Amino acid sequence: MGSLLTTVRELDRREWRAKSWRSRGGKTIGGASFNKCSLHGLLMNLLYVGKVRHKEAVFPGEHEAIIPEVLFQRVQKRLRENARTGATEGRNRHGALLRRLLYCKACGRLMLHTFTTRGNTRYRYYTCTNAVKRGRRVCPTASLPAAEIERAVVEQIRGIGDDPELLNETLRQARAQSEAAIERLASERQLVADGAKRCHGELRRLAEKGGAVPARVRLPLAENRGWHLVFYPCCLR
Numbered sequence: 001m002g003s004l005l006t007t008v009r010e011l012d013r014r015e016w017r018a019k020s021w022r023s024r025g026g027k028t029i030g031g032a033s034f035n036k037c038s039l040h041g042l043l044m045n046l047l048y049v050g051k052v053r054h055k056e057a058v059f060p061g062e063h064e065a066i067i068p069e070v071l072f073q074r075v076q077k078r079l080r081e082n083a084r085t086g087a088t089e090g091r092n093r094h095g096a097l098l099r100r101l102l103y104c105k106a107c108g109r110l111m112l113h114t115f116t117t118r119g120n121t122r123y124r125y126y127t128c129t130n131a132v133k134r135g136r137r138v139c140p141t142a143s144l145p146a147a148e149i150e151r152a153v154v155e156q157i158r159g160i161g162d163d164p165e166l167l168n169e170t171l172r173q174a175r176a177q178s179e180a181a182i183e184r185l186a187s188e189r190q191l192v193a194d195g196a197k198r199c200h201g202e203l204r205r206l207a208e209k210g211g212a213v214p215a216r217v218r219l220p221l222a223e224n225r226g227w228h229l230v231f232y233p234c235c236l237r
């Protein structure tokens with residue numbers, strides 16, 4: 001269909017619903033109609049192409065793909081394009097500079113860009129997600145006038161260049177973030193190197209032993225993270 005919304009409408013027309021099942025108590029669970037959010041989640045789900053995601057990394061799963069990779073990638077490409085060209089709701093129509101960047105201090109939730117119109121004038125605000133979704137009473141943070149907070153932030157950023165202390169602190173934080181990332185990547189690299197070594201060892205052992213080669217060998221790798229290596233010796237012949 002080309003976009004999430006038209007697809008949701010088509011799913012509705014066909015009366016296709018999310019999966020449903022019966023609980024032990026005999027209650028029916030699930031079976032909701034799709035919305036843009038649940039459809040998006042479904043379309044992005046790597047499980048359907050036989051893969052597994054762990055945090056940022058993707059691994060081949062042990063289950064079979066039920067969606068061809070080519071089709072899946074075409075859908076990902078379309079979703080990315082829609083996000084970029086604003087074909088979907090993802091676009092930033094009102095030029096909100098701090099969209100998805102501002103958080104409510106009290107709730108820790110994102111501040112949404114909202115506006116009201118009085119006469120011919122549009123007033124833009126950033127309002128806590130909590131307040132938008134559950135009412136003003138649940139959040140102590142007032143709506144922030146968008147133009148004012150945007151100006152303040154821009155001035156702060158401009159000020160970085162002039163304020164040696166702020167510049168240093170910014171650099172320090174950026175460096176700390178890079179160093180943390182390097183450390184994380186190094187430990188991941190070590191993990192993978194260890195895994196590869198173990199695979200080689202296991203292969204050598206199998207080769208020396210002769211006889212039947214198992215179809216699948218499973219080696220624990222970083223068990224605390226729930227990772228393991230699965231390899232298929234038959235593919236290495």
Ligand SMILES: [Zn+2]
Pocket residue numbers: 104105106107108109128129130131138139140141
């Ligand atoms: Zn809040």
